[in-house]
Amino acid sequence: MSGYWSGVLSILAINVIFAYGVFLPVATGQLNLGGAGFQALGAYTTGYLAATYAAPAAVTIPLGMLVAALVGFLIAFPILRTRGVYLVLATFAFAEVVVGIIINSPALGGPMGLSVPDYVGAGVPLVAALLATVFVFYLMSTRFGLAMRAVHDDETVSELMGVSVRGVQVAALSIGGALAGLSGALYALSFGFVEVHAFSAVASIYVLLYVLLGGTQTPWGPLIGAAFFTLLPEILRPVLPEVAAIVARLTGRAARAPDDSWRFVILGLVTIAMMALRPEGVVTRTLVERLRPRRRLRAA
Amino acid sequence: MLILQQIVNGVLLGSVYVTVAVAFTLTIGVLNFLNFTIPTLFMLSAMIAWAGARYGLPLGLAGPLPWPAALALGIAAAVAASLLVERFTFRYMRARYGDATEHAIPLVSSLGFLLVLENLVRIAYGTDTQRFDGPAANLTLNLGGILVRTPQVASLVVVALLVLALTWLLRTTPIGRGLRAIAENPDAASILGVDTRRIVPVVFVLTGVLCGIAGVIFAINYREVSPQMGDDIGAKAIAGMVVGGLGSIWGAILGGLVVGLTETLAIHFFGADTVQVAVWGLLLAVLLARPQGLFGHHSIGKGKL
Numbered sequence: 001m002s003g004y005w006s007g008v009l010s011i012l013a014i015n016v017i018f019a020y021g022v023f024l025p026v027a028t029g030q031l032n033l034g035g036a037g038f039q040a041l042g043a044y045t046t047g048y049l050a051a052t053y054a055a056p057a058a059v060t061i062p063l064g065m066l067v068a069a070l071v072g073f074l075i076a077f078p079i080l081r082t083r084g085v086y087l088v089l090a091t092f093a094f095a096e097v098v099v100g101i102i103i104n105s106p107a108l109g110g111p112m113g114l115s116v117p118d119y120v121g122a123g124v125p126l127v128a129a130l131l132a133t134v135f136v137f138y139l140m141s142t143r144f145g146l147a148m149r150a151v152h153d154d155e156t157v158s159e160l161m162g163v164s165v166r167g168v169q170v171a172a173l174s175i176g177g178a179l180a181g182l183s184g185a186l187y188a189l190s191f192g193f194v195e196v197h198a199f200s201a202v203a204s205i206y207v208l209l210y211v212l213l214g215g216t217q218t219p220w221g222p223l224i225g226a227a228f229f230t231l232l233p234e235i236l237r238p239v240l241p242e243v244a245a246i247v248a249r250l251t252g253r254a255a256r257a258p259d260d261s262w263r264f265v266i267l268g269l270v271t272i273a274m275m276a277l278r279p280e281g282v283v284t285r286t287l288v289e290r291l292r293p294r295r296r297l298r299a300a
Numbered sequence: 301m302l303i304l305q306q307i308v309n310g311v312l313l314g315s316v317y318v319t320v321a322v323a324f325t326l327t328i329g330v331l332n333f334l335n336f337t338i339p340t341l342f343m344l345s346a347m348i349a350w351a352g353a354r355y356g357l358p359l360g361l362a363g364p365l366p367w368p369a370a371l372a373l374g375i376a377a378a379v380a381a382s383l384l385v386e387r388f389t390f391r392y393m394r395a396r397y398g399d400a401t402e403h404a405i406p407l408v409s410s411l412g413f414l415l416v417l418e419n420l421v422r423i424a425y426g427t428d429t430q431r432f433d434g435p436a437a438n439l440t441l442n443l444g445g446i447l448v449r450t451p452q453v454a455s456l457v458v459v460a461l462l463v464l465a466l467t468w469l470l471r472t473t474p475i476g477r478g479l480r481a482i483a484e485n486p487d488a489a490s491i492l493g494v495d496t497r498r499i500v501p502v503v504f505v506l507t508g509v510l511c512g513i514a515g516v517i518f519a520i521n522y523r524e525v526s527p528q529m530g531d532d533i534g535a536k537a538i539a540g541m542v543v544g545g546l547g548s549i550w551g552a553i554l555g556g557l558v559v560g561l562t563e564t565l566a567i568h569f570f571g572a573d574t575v576q577v578a579v580w581g582l583l584l585a586v587l588l589a590r591p592q593g594l595f596g597h598h599s600i601g602k603g604k605l
Contacts, residue, residue, distance in 0.1 A: 031404050031407075078588040079588075081588065081591070082587060082588075082591050085328065085332070085334045085407075085546065086546070086587060086591050088334065088404075088407065089334075089538065089542055089583075089587060090584065090587045090588070092538075093539075093542075093580050093583045093584040093587060094584060096535065096576060096580040096583075097576075097577060097580045097581055097584055099576065100574075100576035100577035100580055100581070101577060103573050103576065103577075104573050104574055104577060110573070111573065201531070201535070202531075205411050205414075205415075208408075208411075209408065209411060209412070212404075212408055261419035261420075261422045261423045262419070262423065264415045264416075264418075264419040265415065265416050265419045265420060265423070267412075267415055268411075268412040268413065268414070268415030268416035268417075268419070269412070269416055270412075271408060271409065271411065271412030271415070272388050272389070272409050272412040272413060272416070275389070275405050275406075275408055275409035275412065276388060276409070279405045279408075
């Protein structure tokens with residue numbers, strides 16, 4: 001496997017884990033626009049421990065997860081006092097504060113970034129992504145997953161039926177934080193360098209769009225959304241220059257090298273179209289039911 | 301005296317935030333829609349104005365435009381884009397799925413528009429920061445030792461007039477009454493004869509005008525434009541709106557000024573890197589301690605404007 005493709009696979013694995021980290025709160029009805037804040041916590045914890053104490057990855061990755069989960073748990077209580085638009089803004093503000101604190105911390109490299117002396121190959125993120133996927137699928141199949149879906153659909157009725165709405169929401173935000181932190185930790189170790197620009201508001205927006213476009217009703221959604229949009233630029237890479245050349249021939253103007261911006265234009269257009277036509281995402285519960293091989297009915 | 305100069309600068313910077321924050325708060329107050337394209341409209345207006353002044357109209361219709369025409373072109377572009385956003389985001393908001401996150405559909409859609417418009421501008425004009433040579437940029441007034449550039453004073457007057465005109469529109473005209481009725485209760489307003497299909501686009505026209513004017517004001521005063529310029533302004537305007545209270549226009553005005561002052565004073569006392577922590581910390585604190593904002597009401601949809 002070439003270095004290029006192993007890099008692509010690492011990014012894919014990291015994005016899938018990150019998407020699951022945002023999926024869990026969103027599946028509970030909390031639109032989390034602060035995913036990058038949790039990712040940054042994981043990345044900087046891991047990076048700092050590796051750089052300062054030369055701790056091995058087996059220690060730094062779990063600690064990165066733990067810090068992100070703990071912060072998720074602590075901020076869940078004040079953040080969950082807010083609802084709707086306010087919750088979106090509160091999570092957004094949280095991520096900005098995390099980034100702002102990192103910029104002002106000389107120990108974390110400030111705006112210069114932090115170089116991480118430890119490295120893991122593509123295998124570790126891939127295994128982690130596999131484990132995270134299995135974990136989220138399992139979680140959604142348990143009673144807790146049922147409670148998450150119930151809270152998402154109707155908080156009042158869930159409360160009446162004896163579901164601890166607050167408990168489920170806090171747990172979803174903390175576990176989601178842990179997964180986002182894991183993706184950050186793997187990011188730090190895969191690229192050997194972390195800087196705050198990688199965890200900007202735009203990163204939070206992208207991951208939320210992956211999740212929503214994939215669909216939040218089943219754990220298939222984030223997997224498909226993240227995979228599609230991570231691999232889209234790879235698919236476009238050979239296609240775009242051809243299109244540009246054809247356009248140039250038709251208009252008679254010199255072709256400019258197509259840049260990265262097109263993939264974001266496409267992501268944006270797909271978002272607008274999906275929200276207009278199928279706002280519940282590509283993969284829905286009904287779709288999964290329909291595709292599942294039918295079990296033979298037991299003789300009554 | 302240096303502090304006084306910083307306060308004046310803060311108010312001038314705040315007036316740009318105020319204009320954008322009012323656009324945010326109007327859309328939230330009337331439609332309960334957090335419109336993330338607002339910073340992009342701001343950027344679009346400034347970039348189109350710059351492109352008009354530099355290259356002129358496309359397809360060789362006209363050469364480089366004089367600056368008043370270029371600024372008008374920028375504002376017109378923002379209004380047109382805003383109506384496009386209305387067509388493709390807000391009209392699909394009708395509750396169809398009984399889903400707890402369905403209020404987010406237009407919000408997510410507007411994030412899509414943010415990506416499309418910003419990156420199209422990037423493709424068309426490149427990612428670099430461009431110099432915008434506006435009118436009379438170097439004329440300064442000396443008010444008792446405090447230096448103020450003429451365009452800044454003009455901008456302040458324009459922003460004040462804009463806000464007064466908006467207040468007049470909302471208080472006294474039939475359109476304003478329709479908007480307030482929709483803000484109160486869209487269904488009741490519709491039953492009682494408010495034509496929501498006609499009135500809702502008005503919100504987007506106003507949004508386009510406010511963002512367009514804010515964009516050209518920024519371009520004239522700070523004399524540079526870039527496809528990224530909306531990100532920071534948008535974030536600060538959201539902070540201003542939240543500090544003031546969602547849905548309240550006077551709250552957005554005060555909030556925008558508070559954020560402008562916080563920013564310049566944080567730079568003055570603690571250095572440029574602390575701005576983000578100061579502004580967003582303020583926002584987070586307000587959200588958690590007093591979610592209705594400093595001057596806002598207890599819930600969206602009641603007694604605003």
